[in-house]
Amino acid sequence: MPQYYSPDKGFTKEPESYWLASTDTTNYPALEEDITVDVAIIGGGITGITTGYLLKKAGLKVAIIEADRIAQGTSGHTTAKITSQHGLIYDKIATQIGMKKAKRYAQSNEKAIKLIAGIIEKFNIDCDFKWQDAYVYTQSDNYVEKIKKEVEITQCLGIKASYVTDLPLPFSIKAAIKFEEQAKFHPRKYLLKVAQYIDGDGNYIFENTNAVGIEEGERCSVIAENGKKITASKIVIASLFPFSNFRGLYFSRIFQEKSYIIAIKAKSKFPDGMYISAEKPTRSLRSHPIGDEEIILVAGEHHKTGHGKNENTYYKNLINFADKNFGIEEILYRWSAQDCTTMDNIPYIGNITPNHPNIYVATGFKKWGMTTG
8 A cells, every 4th residue: 555544554644635735725805894795695615606606697796605715615525526417316306206306306407517517618717627427336236127217217307318237447237327418527626716706896705704693684684703794685505504504494304424535546547437336335436637647536435424433444445445446556635525415315405494585595415516506
């Protein structure tokens, strides 16, 4: 094993996301005076930044308030797959709530892929964007019929999906579903450029500004920890966990999970495509270019937040899998991500409750925030 990790000494570096390590730190100011805008957005990840971009484009004045640095939370610790393929989910959605809503879920995520691609083209953003097929594969006989059913459903929903029985991976599979016209990118290179478009002309991004309350009325106000206010007609809560969770009792309707990622240089070249296993333990695989070379991202080993073992156990499981299948030359980075999941696996996006028409929420993306966000 490389010096980053050895069976005798363990890990020699603290966890660090490649996305953060390969981009500059932002330096937006903190909120230091009361301001008024059309829409206040709590959270500076892909949800908040995308919302801010679309609202500014529509002619509204917005302010994004972030407790830390923008694009540094879950959006900075993702696998960064831009895909409408979210595991074997469409048959479940169709069975639970019907084909009409399953189609809405599919179409919204397909449109999100095109939206991101369009923004990248419009602003000529250098973020390693690449169109690529995405696959859910299985090595178990138990999932073959489930994959066949998923192919049938997704084709009915208008997604370019197909059934395959062979993949260019270094291990055999029983079956897989292929989604065409999916993509991958460097999330922070993308988000930091979009943020630059938002800031200015009466629109704001505030970092290191912790929101602690919301005042309701004819107009709403977001209250910062230092007592300063952002007054707006509408408020969008785009933080990972709903900032105001007593409205709608979201603390009882979602749970948080943690998953792990390693980034390696391998002895063998990674095949074209993005991959994730249907069965557990989850193995999510994709490559990313670094100059003329590539790294392989191997993710999985998730558990409910606060219910896991020593986190190094999960990293070691990923290392063993990666070394067995790809041959590790060097472990460059390792990091973890935390995501929210709803009880029915469908995100909450809309008014925080029917009684709060001026407050919106978006949460529960189940590790697929690049499109649902």
